[in-house]
Amino acid sequence: MGQAATTAAEPGLRRRLGVFDAVVIGLGSMIGAGIFAALAPAAAAAGSGLLLGLGVAAVVAYCNATSSARLAARYPQSGGTYVYGRERLGDFWGYLAGWGFVVGKTASCAAMALTVGAYAWPGQAHAVAVGAVVALTAVNYAGVQKAAWLSRTIVAVVLAVLAAVVAACLGSGAADTGRLGAGPGAGLGGVLQAAGLLFFAFAGYARIATLGEEVRDPARTIPRAVPIALAITLVVYAAVAVAALSVLGAAGLGHAADPLAQAVRAAGVPGLAPVVRAGAAVAAAGSLLALILGVSRTTLAMARDRHLPHALAAVHPRFRVPHRAELAVGAVVAVLAGFADLRGAIGFSSFGVLAYYAVANASAWTLSPAEGRPPRLVPALGLAGCVLLAFSLPAGSIAAGAAVLAAGVAAYGIRRAVANRS
Known part of the structure; x- marks a missing residue:
C-alpha cells in the first residue's frame, strides 16, 4: 500500500503512444542492435x-515477449519486470530484475554508442560514441513523442x-546457398x-513494456505491439543472415569487423558499402535512443521505491519525462x-x-487464467531458456555478470538491514 500511495502521489507520465509508435520503438531497438553488432560474434x-x-x-x-506482454497489460507502469517481479514474487525479485536490467542495458547503451562511432568515424569511435549519447539523451529529455x-x-x-543488402547479396553471382550449412560447426555449446x-539483439521489445505509463490503452496496445515488433524483426534477421552467409560463409562472417559492408563488397557491389556503413x-x-528511454524508465520505477536515490523519481513538469533519471543514465x-x-x-x-527475463517468466507463471496467464509451457520454456543461454555465454561475460548481480544483492541486503535497525 505504501508503494502504491507513493507512486500515486507523484506526477504521472503522459500517455501518448499508440500501437504503431510502440512497435517502432521496439523495432528501433532490436534491428539496430542485432544486425550490426551481434551477428558477427554469433557467427x-x-x-x-x-x-x-x-x-x-x-x-x-517469443516466450519472454509473451510473458512480458501479459504482465505489462496487467501492470501498465514504468519499470517492466521490476514491477512484475515485485508484485508477483516479492520485493527482492523485483529489485533483482530491475538491477539486472539497468546494469545490463547500460552496457547495451555503451555498445550501441560504440557501434555508432565505429561505423561513422572509426578513428575517433569513442569520441563519436560520447557525442551520440549526449545528443540522444537531449532528444529523450525533450519528450517521448519526439523520441518516437x-x-x-x-x-x-x-x-x-x-x-538493399539482401537484394545485392542474393541477387549477385557470388551468392551460394550451399554455404548456409557449409563449414565447421561449433557443436551444441557454440549454438547456445x-x-x-543474439538474444542481445532480440531484447528490444522490453522497451515497449517499460513504457507502460506512456502508452494509450496499455491493456490493448502492449499485447499487440510486442508480437508485431518481434515478428517483423525475426523476418529481417533471417533474411539478412541468409544473405550474408550466402556470400561470406560462416567463417568470413564471424571474422568480419563490418560484416554487412563486407558482404556487399563480396557480392560485387562495393559502391553500396558506404551506404551500409551510414545505415549501421x-x-x-x-x-x-530507445535503450536510454527504457533504462531511464526502470530507473524511475526503482527510485520511486527507493532502491535507487529517490531524487531520480522526479518527472519534469513541462515535458512529463523522468528527466533526472535520463540525465543520470x-x-x-x-x-x-x-x-x-x-x-x-x-x-x-x-x-x-x-536474468531480467528469467524473473519475467517466473512472474508470468503465477498469473491466473482470469489475469491473462499464457499457456504454462510458455513461461516454463522461457525461464529454462534464459538460464541455459545465460550460462552458455563466454566465461568472462558470465563471471562479470554474476559479480555485478552479486554486488546488487549485497547492496539490497545492506539497505534492508539498515532499514530494519531504524
Missing part, C-alpha cells in the same frame, strides 16, 4: 550453426538499407552461445562509451538481461 561462436542459434534465440525471445518520431524515421532508413549473443550508424543510434553511459569494449559489452549485457 564466430556457432559457425555453420548460426541459423540454428538464431532459431533458439527466437524461441526464447525520430525512431520512426530511423527504422525506415535502416529497413531500406537492409533490403550464439543464441545467447543510423541503426545503432536508433537502438541507443546518459552521464553513466557517456563515461562507459569512452572506455568500453564493444564485444565484451554485448556478452555482459546479455547476462544481465537474461
Whole structure:
C-alpha cells in the first residue's frame, strides 16, 4: 500500500503512444542492435550453426515477449519486470530484475554508442560514441513523442538499407546457398552461445513494456505491439543472415569487423558499402535512443521505491519525462562509451538481461487464467531458456555478470538491514 500511495502521489507520465509508435520503438531497438553488432560474434561462436542459434534465440525471445506482454497489460507502469517481479514474487525479485536490467542495458547503451562511432568515424569511435549519447539523451529529455518520431524515421532508413543488402547479396553471382550449412560447426555449446549473443539483439521489445505509463490503452496496445515488433524483426534477421552467409560463409562472417559492408563488397557491389556503413550508424543510434528511454524508465520505477536515490523519481513538469533519471543514465553511459569494449559489452549485457527475463517468466507463471496467464509451457520454456543461454555465454561475460548481480544483492541486503535497525 505504501508503494502504491507513493507512486500515486507523484506526477504521472503522459500517455501518448499508440500501437504503431510502440512497435517502432521496439523495432528501433532490436534491428539496430542485432544486425550490426551481434551477428558477427554469433557467427564466430556457432559457425555453420548460426541459423540454428538464431532459431533458439527466437524461441526464447517469443516466450519472454509473451510473458512480458501479459504482465505489462496487467501492470501498465514504468519499470517492466521490476514491477512484475515485485508484485508477483516479492520485493527482492523485483529489485533483482530491475538491477539486472539497468546494469545490463547500460552496457547495451555503451555498445550501441560504440557501434555508432565505429561505423561513422572509426578513428575517433569513442569520441563519436560520447557525442551520440549526449545528443540522444537531449532528444529523450525533450519528450517521448519526439523520441518516437525520430525512431520512426530511423527504422525506415535502416529497413531500406537492409533490403538493399539482401537484394545485392542474393541477387549477385557470388551468392551460394550451399554455404548456409557449409563449414565447421561449433557443436551444441557454440549454438547456445550464439543464441545467447543474439538474444542481445532480440531484447528490444522490453522497451515497449517499460513504457507502460506512456502508452494509450496499455491493456490493448502492449499485447499487440510486442508480437508485431518481434515478428517483423525475426523476418529481417533471417533474411539478412541468409544473405550474408550466402556470400561470406560462416567463417568470413564471424571474422568480419563490418560484416554487412563486407558482404556487399563480396557480392560485387562495393559502391553500396558506404551506404551500409551510414545505415549501421543510423541503426545503432536508433537502438541507443530507445535503450536510454527504457533504462531511464526502470530507473524511475526503482527510485520511486527507493532502491535507487529517490531524487531520480522526479518527472519534469513541462515535458512529463523522468528527466533526472535520463540525465543520470546518459552521464553513466557517456563515461562507459569512452572506455568500453564493444564485444565484451554485448556478452555482459546479455547476462544481465537474461536474468531480467528469467524473473519475467517466473512472474508470468503465477498469473491466473482470469489475469491473462499464457499457456504454462510458455513461461516454463522461457525461464529454462534464459538460464541455459545465460550460462552458455563466454566465461568472462558470465563471471562479470554474476559479480555485478552479486554486488546488487549485497547492496539490497545492506539497505534492508539498515532499514530494519531504524
